[in-house]
Amino acid sequence: xxxxxxxIAAVLDEIAxxxxxxxxxxxxxxxxxxxxxxxxxxxxxVGTLLAHGKDLTDLPGIGDDLARKIATIARTGTxxxxxxxxxxxxxxxxxxxxxxxxxxxxxxxxxxxxxVDTVEALHQAAREGRVRSVxxxxxxxxxxxxxxxxxxxxxxxxxRLDVAEQFVTPLVEYLSGLxxxxxxxxxxxxxxxxDTVGDLDILATAEDGARAIRHLTQYGEVADVVSAGPTRGTxxxxxxxxxxxxxxxxxxxxxxxxxxxxxxxxxxALRRLAQSKGLKLNEYGVFAGxxxxxxxxxxxxxxxxxxxxxxxxxxEDRGEIEAARTGRLPRLxxxxxxxxxxxxxxxxxxxxxxxxxxxxxxxxxxxxxxxITDHSQRLTIAGGLDPSRLAKQIDEIARLNERLxxxxxxxxxxxDILEDGSLDLPRSLLERLDVVVASVHGHFDLSxxxxxxxxxxxxxxxAVHVLGHPTCRLIDERDPCDLDMQRVIRAxxxxxxALEVNASPKRLDLTDLHCRMAKAEGARVAIDSDAxxxxxxxxxxxxxxxxxxxxxxxADVLNACTLGELRERLKRR
DNA sequence: GCCGTTTTCGGCCCGACTGTTTTCAGTCG
Numbered sequence: 001x002x003x004x005x006x007x008i009a010a011v012l013d014e015i016a017x018x019x020x021x022x023x024x025x026x027x028x029x030x031x032x033x034x035x036x037x038x039x040x041x042x043x044x045x046v047g048t049l050l051a052h053g054k055d056l057t058d059l060p061g062i063g064d065d066l067a068r069k070i071a072t073i074a075r076t077g078t079x080x081x082x083x084x085x086x087x088x089x090x091x092x093x094x095x096x097x098x099x100x101x102x103x104x105x106x107x108x109x110x111x112x113x114x115x116v117d118t119v120e121a122l123h124q125a126a127r128e129g130r131v132r133s134v135x136x137x138x139x140x141x142x143x144x145x146x147x148x149x150x151x152x153x154x155x156x157x158x159x160r161l162d163v164a165e166q167f168v169t170p171l172v173e174y175l176s177g178l179x180x181x182x183x184x185x186x187x188x189x190x191x192x193x194x195d196t197v198g199d200l201d202i203l204a205t206a207e208d209g210a211r212a213i214r215h216l217t218q219y220g221e222v223a224d225v226v227s228a229g230p231t232r233g234t235x236x237x238x239x240x241x242x243x244x245x246x247x248x249x250x251x252x253x254x255x256x257x258x259x260x261x262x263x264x265x266x267x268x269a270l271r272r273l274a275q276s277k278g279l280k281l282n283e284y285g286v287f288a289g290x291x292x293x294x295x296x297x298x299x300x301x302x303x304x305x306x307x308x309x310x311x312x313x314x315x316e317d318r319g320e321i322e323a324a325r326t327g328r329l330p331r332l333x334x335x336x337x338x339x340x341x342x343x344x345x346x347x348x349x350x351x352x353x354x355x356x357x358x359x360x361x362x363x364x365x366x367x368x369x370x371x372i373t374d375h376s377q378r379l380t381i382a383g384g385l386d387p388s389r390l391a392k393q394i395d396e397i398a399r400l401n402e403r404l405x406x407x408x409x410x411x412x413x414x415x416d417i418l419e420d421g422s423l424d425l426p427r428s429l430l431e432r433l434d435v436v437v438a439s440v441h442g443h444f445d446l447s448x449x450x451x452x453x454x455x456x457x458x459x460x461x462x463a464v465h466v467l468g469h470p471t472c473r474l475i476d477e478r479d480p481c482d483l484d485m486q487r488v489i490r491a492x493x494x495x496x497x498a499l500e501v502n503a504s505p506k507r508l509d510l511t512d513l514h515c516r517m518a519k520a521e522g523a524r525v526a527i528d529s530d531a532x533x534x535x536x537x538x539x540x541x542x543x544x545x546x547x548x549x550x551x552x553x554x555a556d557v558l559n560a561c562t563l564g565e566l567r568e569r570l571k572r573r
Numbered sequence: 574g575c576c577g578t579t580t581t582c583g584g585c586c587c588g589a590c591t592g593t594t595t596t597c598a599g600t601c602g
Contacts, residue, residue, distance in 0.1 A: 027585055031574035063575050101591095103600050138593060188602095201602085229590055234601095244602080246589095259587095264602065271586040282587055 421457025503543025515550020
């Protein structure tokens with residue numbers, strides 16, 4: 001059973017947490033955390049790297065010691081050091097660090113003085129008023145802990161990007177309504193277009209910060225004010241989303257935008273770079289000694305560090321700083337680059353609009369072509385099309401194209417990949433279609449080996465053009481299928497099949513990291529809406545976000561080419 | 574624990590806010 005990178009990262013994180021609570025050297029703790037992050041971001045399984053004789057010490061922040069430990073973890077899923085730590089202290093202490101307001105010092109104190117070693121035990125102690133008796137803890141802290149443990153036990157969740165967006169838009173509008181509060185803009189993971197956001201960071205420019213923060217606390221949706229100072233305020237909205245508003249003077253706007261957009265790892269790397277140049281970088285600007293040298297725009301901040309401006313989606317410390325230094329940043333794909341959409345449903349299966357309505361909606365959004373890809377017969381619950389209904393739809397589309405002016409409709413299907421990897425429609429019919437998207441809609445829990453074999457077989461089918469939502473994850477609802485994505489992506493590249501970035505904000509599948517893997521392997525990607533009604537074409541922006549996070553350029557995206565080029569590419573398959 | 578066109582030892586990103594202090598530690602982002 002291969003140990004996946006996420007597990008290795010989790011082990012390293014747990015070691016870091018337990019060392020931290022133990023009071024170990026903070027920089028040693030940081031070394032483990034950095035290593036966890038590096039491994040977690042890796043596109044290739046550590047086991048694979050080792051099998052190819054790669055030296056892990058070539059990775060940043062990993063020396064001889066960590067390389068040895070990581071190899072051990074990759075082999076066994078754990079390592080002696082972690083086992084020793086677990087023998088010395090309750091493993092659940094690590095979990096306590098995830099309770100907001102608790103850091104290593106407090107966790108250690110609570111454990112020593114109260115014997116608290118789980119979130120449940122801490123919640124109980126707070127409820128019984130025992131926490132306030134501990135030195136350094138007071139009534140307020142106890143109340144905070146009570147609330148925080150309660151929320152934690154209820155599992156504080158992250159918010160899907162589209163859900164966060166529903167909060168952002170009216171909030172930004174409300175804040176912008178205050179006189180003297182200018183340029184209210186979201187930063188943080190929302191601006192970086194992560195698939196989910198934990199909380200919302202909003203930046204604004206104002207002379208009177210305290211007044212702006214007060215304005216935030218008076219917002220009608222605020223359930224709870226967490227903190228409120230002169231430059232920064234934190235509130236929790238009804239529904240649980242936490243919002244941070246930071247207010248800066250205009251001269252610091254760019255530096256603050258850079259700072260609060262993150263990611264944390266990107267910021268740390270930038271500040272380190274600044275330091276190496278004898279400069280200091282903080283949210284107010286870039287400074288040589290006390291003298292400000294940049295800060296009013298993000299461009300000026302990056303330029304002061306010898307870097308090109310880096311698009312927010314890339315700011316994860318995954319090589320973008322080196323690329324910006326050497327002029328090798330990608331020209332990321334934009335919404336305007338998309339010429340078409342290759343995955344669209346109609347009311348013939350489980351969509352809500354006609355072929356013509358979908359075509360007109362797509363044309364209104366500037367697309368030149370769409371492929372109608374209704375479900376196939378096996379998906380009875382979605383009204384999947386059998387061969388005769390699909391044949392009729394092909395004719396209907398041909399007739400429609402004679403009337404349409406601004407857009408071309410391609411005939412297609414989203415054909416089911418059956419349990420054994422065969423397809424749900426006969427090859428003769430599939431070969432009549434312009435676009436064949438093949439997707440999994442059942443048997444999600446096959447073993448990794450069987451699931452991978454199943455997908456590889458579908459990829460090898462000569463009629464298939466696109467692998468739809470490759471991992472089948474539903475954010476917050478269904479884990480991705482257990483798949484060897486490296487093999488799937490490599491096979492897609494070899495077969496000339498495009499991998500879909502399904503732009504539905506519930507899916508976002510491929511993920512950003514998989515997009516990056518696809519690019520590395522030379523596989524092409526199709527950014528598709530999977531629209532079920534006319535408004536769903538607007539979801540394409542979410543898919544674009546993931547593609548950009550995965551460093552994709554227009555040439556990497558199948559539906560960024562013209563209709564003529566697309567037809568050529570589909571034929572060559 | 575990592576790392577080196579200032580270094581193989583001595584550094585390692587930075588500031589805001591809170592609560593419990595009586596001048597600051599802890600936590601967070």
